[in-house]
Amino acid sequence: METSKSNYWHSRAQRVIPGGVSSPVRAFKAVGGTPRYFVSGAGSRVTDVDGNNYVDLVGSWGPMIVGHAHPKVVEKVSAAMSKSFSFGAPHPNESLLAESISQRVSAAERVRFVSSGTEAVMTAVRLARGATGRALIVKFSGCYHGHLDSMLVSAGSGVATLGLPNSPGVTAGQVADTVVLEYNNFDELNELFSERGSEVAAVITEAAAANMGVVPPLDGFNEQIAKLCAMHGALMILDEVMTGFRVSRAGWWGKYGSGWQPDLITMGKVIGGGLPLAAVAGRAEIMDLLAPLGSVYQAGTLSGNPVATSAGLATLELLDQDAYDLLDKRAGEIGDAISGALNGHVVQHSYQVAGNLFSFFLGCSRVTNYAQASTQDQTAFKIFFNSMLDNGVSIPPSAFEAWFVSTAITDSDVETIALAADRAARSVAQ
Ligand code: PLP
Numbered sequence: 137m138e139t140s141k142s143n144y145w146h147s148r149a150q151r152v153i154p155g156g157v158s159s160p161v162r163a164f165k166a167v168g169g170t171p172r173y174f175v176s177g178a179g180s181r182v183t184d185v186d187g188n189n190y191v192d193l194v195g196s197w198g199p200m201i202v203g204h205a206h207p208k209v210v211e212k213v214s215a216a217m218s219k220s221f222s223f224g225a226p227h228p229n230e231s232l233l234a235e236s237i238s239q240r241v242s243a244a245e246r247v248r249f250v251s252s253g254t255e256a257v258m259t260a261v262r263l264a265r266g267a268t269g270r271a272l273i274v275k276f277s278g279c280y281h282g283h284l285d286s287m288l289v290s291a292g293s294g295v296a297t298l299g300l301p302n303s304p305g306v307t308a309g310q311v312a313d314t315v316v317l318e319y320n321n322f323d324e325l326n327e328l329f330s331e332r333g334s335e336v337a338a339v340i341t342e343a344a345a346a347n348m349g350v351v352p353p354l355d356g357f358n359e360q361i362a363k364l365c366a367m368h369g370a371l372m373i374l375d376e377v378m379t380g381f382r383v384s385r386a387g388w389w390g391k392y393g394s395g396w397q398p399d400l401i402t403m404g405k406v407i408g409g410g411l412p413l414a415a416v417a418g419r420a421e422i423m424d425l426l427a428p429l430g431s432v433y434q435a436g437t438l439s440g441n442p443v444a445t446s447a448g449l450a451t452l453e454l455l456d457q458d459a460y461d462l463l464d465k466r467a468g469e470i471g472d473a474i475s476g477a478l479n480g481h482v483v484q485h486s487y488q489v490a491g492n493l494f495s496f497f498l499g500c501s502r503v504t505n506y507a508q509a510s511t512q513d514q515t516a517f518k519i520f521f522n523s524m525l526d527n528g529v530s531i532p533p534s535a536f537e538a539w540f541v542s543t544a545i546t547d548s549d550v551e552t553i554a555l556a557a558d559r560a561a562r563s564v565a566q
Contacts, residue, residue: 137186137525138186138188139172139186140186141185142171142184146170160294161294161532161537164533166297166534167518167521172185172525173185177200177205178203179206179546180203180204180542180544180546182204182530188528190528190529191528191529191552192204192530192542193470193539194530195540197405197532197540198378199451200410201451201455201463201542201543202451202455203543206450206454209450209454212446212449213409215446222438227440229446229449232449233249233407233445233448234247234415236449237407237452240385240387241380241401241417243397243401243417243419244401244417245418245423246417246424248415248416248426248439249413249414249440249445250416250436250439251412251439252414253403253404253405253414254283256377256416257284257373257377258284259416259434261284261287261340262434263416263422263426263434264371264373265337266425266430266431268338268371270334270335273339273340274314274315274316274336274340275316275317275340275341276316276341276342277290277317277319277506277507278291278296278348278505279341279348280292280347281340281375281377285307288302288303289310289311290302290316292347292506293348296348297534297535297536315328315332318505319345319348319504320351320504322354325339325364326364329364329368336368336370338365338370338372338399338400339364339373340375342375342379343358343376343380343387344379346379346537346538349488349509350489350495350538351488351503351504352489354504358396359395359396362396362398371422373398373400373401374389374398374401375401375402376401376402377404377414378405379490380403380404381407381455382463384491385456385460388490388491399418399422400417400418400419400423402416406455407451408448408451409444409451410451411441411448412441413441413445413447463492463542464492466541467489467491467492467541470494470545470550471487471489473554473557474553475496476554477554477560477561478496478498478557478561478564480558481564483564483565484499485497485498485500486501488503490538493540495537495538497512498517512535523559524556524557527552527559528552528556529557
């Protein structure tokens with residue numbers, strides 16, 4: 137495959153951008169080779185600067201759920217852009233999107249827009265501390281909640297991909313205020329609350345962990361977090377930045393959350409339809425502690441931007457039940473094709489699913505936590521990844537990430553993926 141123009145742009149980028157990238161995993165450090173420099177996307181496919189075309193199973197890490205440059209999204213965004221890119225003042229689209237979110241997710245009684253998932257989590261953490269007057273935040277190893285200091289302790293996603301246990305620059309104070317427990321470990325969770333329950337401001341968890349590869353919560357795990365938080369006066373922050381509006385019209389909680397309720401929910405990715413938009417949402421009495429009603433401060437020059445909110449509105453309008461049925465069907469077809477190819481070439485793996493998110497742990501049997509996820513065969517993944525790419529399928533360049541489908545995937549794309557997977561699995565087996 138011709139990559140000379142991507143090579144050229146990568147050398148040029150490396151002279152002015154650290155590692156040549158605006159976000160670490162994009163650098164292909166874990167998989168080798170040159171990152172592709174993309175110039176266009178249409179529906180399920182993306183094209184790089186050398187003219188190579190790929191089926192896209194990254195989808196900008198989640199937002200491109202209806203595919204690239206969907207005509208209805210382009211139309212709304214263009215209309216919004218023609219009226220101004222930003223007012224730095226209230227505008228109707230904000231209320232329309234907040235209402236749409238609130239109607240879909242009943243636990244989102246109030247919604248405050250920000251520009252990234254990191255900001256949403258940062259706001260939720262501050263709000264939880266402000267509301268409870270406590271400092272301690274509990275998180276789970278291998279879960280990723282953005283790059284704010286307190287959440288970089290034992291994080292997933294790029295932090296796991298690059299094997300960085302903790303980032304320099306995170307102060308001892310932040311580390312001391314963060315307790316890290318093993319994901320899906322009920323005993324550790326119960327013990328922490330029985331010993332330090334009165335100190336806990338919040339427990340934050342991914343609704344279904346998908347930043348150490350896909351590791352769904354065990355039955356009752358999220359519910360137990362909600363129960364312990366309620367008993368001890370702590371808040372539960374459910375991070376739906378990845379799962380929100382992806383696995384169902386009301387996110388993970390809307391689909392699997394019967395009998396328990398988070399206090400705060402963080403959202404991002406899909407609600408911006410590919411433009412920078414995220415949100416923190418939750419119970420009115422907590423959310424109303426935010427300035428200007430309350431004294432917990434949060435702000436943003438571009439927050440709730442009119443162009444981003446129009447992209448979000450257009451995207452959510454396209455996501456009816458038929459769209460979710462289609463996403464589930466495509467995820468099943470693709471996941472089954474990959475797993476079938478790996479089985480066909482006798483490559484041991486665990487195929488893990490959370491709604492329409494899925495990933496494969498090569499060399500592993502079932503994975504329920506980060507310690508197990510870390511034992512996967514990353515060398516085999518590297519071979520698998522590069523073979524898929526060479527055969528026209530772009531998958532996340534890391535063994536610690538979920539794969540993302542869009543409604544734009546066609547039957548012919550599924551065939552391309554199945555063929556590429558057969559070749560990739562053969563390369564791994566050799
Ligand atoms: N929370 C989760 C669960 C995520 O997956 C991510 C990003 O992948 C974030 C938070 C951070 O979002 P952003 O990259 O928009 O800052």
